[in-house]
Amino acid sequence: MSRVITYAEAICEATDQCLAADANVYLMGLGVPDPKGVFGTTLGLKERHGARVMDMPTSENAMTGVAIGAAIVGMRPILTHQRLDFALLSIEQLVNQAAKFHYMFGGEASVPLVVRMVIGRGWGQGPQHSQSLQAWFAHVPGLKVVMPATAYDAKGLLIAAVEDDNPVIYLEHRWLHGTKGEVPEEPYRVPIGEARRLREGEDITLVGISYMTIEAMRAAEVLAGHGISAEVIDLRSLRPFDAETVIASVRRTGRLLVADTGGVTGGFGGEIVSQIVERAFDRLICPPRRIGLPDIPTPTSPALARHYYPRAGDIVTAVMEMLDRGPVAMPPADGPLDVPDPGFTGPF
Amino acid sequence: MNPSGVTAVSAETALALYRTMRRIRRVEEAIVERYGEQRMRCPVHLCIGQEAVAAGVCQALEGDDQIVSGHRSHGHYLAKGGDLKAMMAEIYGKASGCSGGKGGSMHLIDRAAGFLGATPIVGGTIAMAVGVALAAKLRGETGIAVAFFGDAAVETGIFHESLNFAATHRLAVLLVCENNLYSVYSPLSVRQPEGRPIVALARGHGITADALDGNDAEAVHVAALDAVESLRAGDGPVFLEFATYRWREHCGPNLDNDIGYRAPEEFEAWLSRCPIATHRARLLNDHRVEEGVLGDLEEDIDKEVRDAFTFAEESAFPPAEEMSTEIYASESR
Structure with missing residues (x-):
C-alpha cells in the first residue's frame, strides 16, 4: 500500500x-x-x-x-x-x-x-x-x-x-x-535535469513549471472533454533544462504551450519556445504560446489579483485558439480564486 | 609599538617576518617592472606598503587555519604559504596557475596552504570565513578562520551581518581590517563619519577589538598571537584594525600621486614608514642579525622570484577546451 x-x-x-x-x-x-x-x-x-x-x-x-x-x-x-x-x-x-x-x-x-x-x-x-x-x-x-x-x-x-x-x-x-x-518512505533521488511526462497526448504539448503543472493537468482534463488530447510535461528542472524531452514531445504533437509561474517577458517559457523553434521548427503546426504573468508587479487586492494569475481556463482558451477551435466554457471554480484550496484560510 | 626599542619577538621570528615581507615586496616589484610587457593580462591590486599585516598575522597561524581575502590578496596568499609559481602562472593566465588560468590575480587559491580563496567583491568573503568557523564548531575542530579585508568593507551590509552572527555563536574567526584610508580614490572622510573609529563598529557588535599600527610587523604579530590564543580558547571572534597605506595605484603597477586624490605630504610620510625598511633596521640593531644574513636571504628571494616568473612565462596557456570545463563539480557525493 x-x-x-x-x-x-x-x-x-x-x-x-x-x-x-x-x-x-x-x-x-x-x-x-x-x-x-x-x-x-x-x-x-x-x-x-x-x-x-x-x-x-x-x-x-x-x-x-x-x-x-x-x-x-x-x-x-x-x-x-x-x-x-x-x-x-x-x-x-x-x-x-x-x-x-x-x-x-x-x-x-x-x-x-x-x-x-x-x-x-x-x-x-x-x-x-x-x-x-x-x-x-x-x-x-x-x-x-x-x-x-x-x-x-x-x-x-x-x-x-x-x-x-x-x-x-x-x-x-x-x-x-x-x-x-x-511518497516512498525510504530515501530516493529524482535526477536533476530530467523532465517528466505526466500525461500522454497527441494534439499539443503543455509544459508546466512548478504549480502551473497542476493547472496544466486541470486544463488537459477539460480539453479531453472536448476531444483534444494534451500531453503534459512537468519540467521539474530549469538548469539544466531537459530540452530533449520537450523536443521529442513537440515533434509528435506539433504544438507547444508553456505555462510558467513567472513573468512572460524574459521568462523561462521564452527559453523553451526558443529551443523548440531552433530545433523543431519543421514540426510546428502553429506558433508556440506562453502563459505566465503580465508585465505588472503583483497586485494585492483579490479583486485585482483575480485578473493577474493565469489559471487552467487561460490554458484551455489558448489551446482552443491554437487548434482553431471555438471558445469553451470552463467549469466554475470551486471556492475563491486566491487560495489553493478551501482549507487555506491564511494568514500566510 | 616599541618606543623603548625592546623587541617583542625572537630573532628567529623577526627574521621570518622579514623574509615574508621582503618576498611579497619583491614579487610585486617584479610585477611592476614587467606589467608593461602586456603579458600579465588581468587587473593587479598591489599591496606594496602593506606587507606587515599579511606577514604578522599569518606568522601566528597554523597549517589547519584557513584564510580568505579580497582583491588585494597577493600578500595574504604568499604569507599563508601559497605557491608562488602557481600564483605567477595564474596572473599570466597559464594552465599551471593556481586556478588553472580561470581566475587571475583576483581569484587566488591554495587549499594545501589553507588559503581558501580570494574574491574581489568588497566584503564578500568575510561571511565565508565565518562559515568556515561555523563548520569547525559544528564538527568540533580546532582550526580558526581569518578574513582579510579593507576599510571599505566595513561599509557593507555583509560585514555587519557577519560580525553579528560570529558574535552570536562565538565563532573562532579573526577579522583583520587593513585600513589604508582609501576605497579606490575615495578617502575615509567621504565614506565614514568623523570621530567614529572603525574598531568601534566591531566593539558595537560585542566583539573584542583593537586598533594598531599596521606597518610594524612585530606589533602586528604580537597582536595576532594574542588574538589566536583567545580564539583557540573559545573566547569568540576577534577584530583587529591595522593602519597602513597602499603605495601604488588602486589597481595597476603605477604610482598615481599625479592625479590628485591624495596629498604628496601624506604619501611621503607613509613612505618614510616603510614596514620593511623599519623592520630591517630593527633586525640589524635590536636583533643583532648580521647584514650578510639578510643579504643572503634577499638573494635567495630574488632568485626564487625570477624562477617563478620564468615558470609562469614558460608555462602553457590552457587549451581552448578548458573554457567549458569545471562549470560544475561533476561528482556527486
Whole structure:
C-alpha cells in the first residue's frame, strides 16, 4: 500500500533523512525551529538533529556567505527562505560567489549548497511576497535550479540537491505545500535535469513549471472533454533544462504551450519556445504560446489579483485558439480564486 | 609599538617576518617592472606598503587555519604559504596557475596552504570565513578562520551581518581590517563619519577589538598571537584594525600621486614608514642579525622570484577546451 503525504511533509522527510545520513548536512533558516516550522517543512527536525538545525539572524546575504564558506570546507548546508523575495538580499553571494567558485578556482573549490525559496500566488501576498524569479537563477551558469510540482519530486529532488556538489536553487510553490501524493518512505533521488511526462497526448504539448503543472493537468482534463488530447510535461528542472524531452514531445504533437509561474517577458517559457523553434521548427503546426504573468508587479487586492494569475481556463482558451477551435466554457471554480484550496484560510 | 626599542619577538621570528615581507615586496616589484610587457593580462591590486599585516598575522597561524581575502590578496596568499609559481602562472593566465588560468590575480587559491580563496567583491568573503568557523564548531575542530579585508568593507551590509552572527555563536574567526584610508580614490572622510573609529563598529557588535599600527610587523604579530590564543580558547571572534597605506595605484603597477586624490605630504610620510625598511633596521640593531644574513636571504628571494616568473612565462596557456570545463563539480557525493 503506497503512502500518501503532503508536499510539505515530503520536504521535511527528505531533510530529516539527509540530516541523518550525513553529519555534514545542516539546515538553517529564519523560523526553521519555530512552532510553525516553515509551512510544516521543518517540524521536529531541531528535536531530532540538535545543533545542525538552526534559526538565523535576518541576514540573508551573510548567511548565504556563511553557508558557502562552510560548504567549501565540506559541509552540505540547506538554507531556507520563507519567501524568494527575501533571498534577493543574497543575490551577490549566490551569483558572484556560489555559482562561480568551482569554475573561477579551476575546480579547486566546490559549493555543495541547497537554497530553498518559497514562491506563491494569491492571499494578498502582493508585490514582495510571492515573486517567481526562477528565470534569474536559471540564467546563471554554475547554479542548478529545480522546481518540483509533486510531493514525490519534492522529496526526490531535495535529496538529489543535497547530495549534489553544486549550488542548487530549490523553488517550492506555496500552493503546493498542502498537495498530497504517493511518497516512498525510504530515501530516493529524482535526477536533476530530467523532465517528466505526466500525461500522454497527441494534439499539443503543455509544459508546466512548478504549480502551473497542476493547472496544466486541470486544463488537459477539460480539453479531453472536448476531444483534444494534451500531453503534459512537468519540467521539474530549469538548469539544466531537459530540452530533449520537450523536443521529442513537440515533434509528435506539433504544438507547444508553456505555462510558467513567472513573468512572460524574459521568462523561462521564452527559453523553451526558443529551443523548440531552433530545433523543431519543421514540426510546428502553429506558433508556440506562453502563459505566465503580465508585465505588472503583483497586485494585492483579490479583486485585482483575480485578473493577474493565469489559471487552467487561460490554458484551455489558448489551446482552443491554437487548434482553431471555438471558445469553451470552463467549469466554475470551486471556492475563491486566491487560495489553493478551501482549507487555506491564511494568514500566510 | 616599541618606543623603548625592546623587541617583542625572537630573532628567529623577526627574521621570518622579514623574509615574508621582503618576498611579497619583491614579487610585486617584479610585477611592476614587467606589467608593461602586456603579458600579465588581468587587473593587479598591489599591496606594496602593506606587507606587515599579511606577514604578522599569518606568522601566528597554523597549517589547519584557513584564510580568505579580497582583491588585494597577493600578500595574504604568499604569507599563508601559497605557491608562488602557481600564483605567477595564474596572473599570466597559464594552465599551471593556481586556478588553472580561470581566475587571475583576483581569484587566488591554495587549499594545501589553507588559503581558501580570494574574491574581489568588497566584503564578500568575510561571511565565508565565518562559515568556515561555523563548520569547525559544528564538527568540533580546532582550526580558526581569518578574513582579510579593507576599510571599505566595513561599509557593507555583509560585514555587519557577519560580525553579528560570529558574535552570536562565538565563532573562532579573526577579522583583520587593513585600513589604508582609501576605497579606490575615495578617502575615509567621504565614506565614514568623523570621530567614529572603525574598531568601534566591531566593539558595537560585542566583539573584542583593537586598533594598531599596521606597518610594524612585530606589533602586528604580537597582536595576532594574542588574538589566536583567545580564539583557540573559545573566547569568540576577534577584530583587529591595522593602519597602513597602499603605495601604488588602486589597481595597476603605477604610482598615481599625479592625479590628485591624495596629498604628496601624506604619501611621503607613509613612505618614510616603510614596514620593511623599519623592520630591517630593527633586525640589524635590536636583533643583532648580521647584514650578510639578510643579504643572503634577499638573494635567495630574488632568485626564487625570477624562477617563478620564468615558470609562469614558460608555462602553457590552457587549451581552448578548458573554457567549458569545471562549470560544475561533476561528482556527486
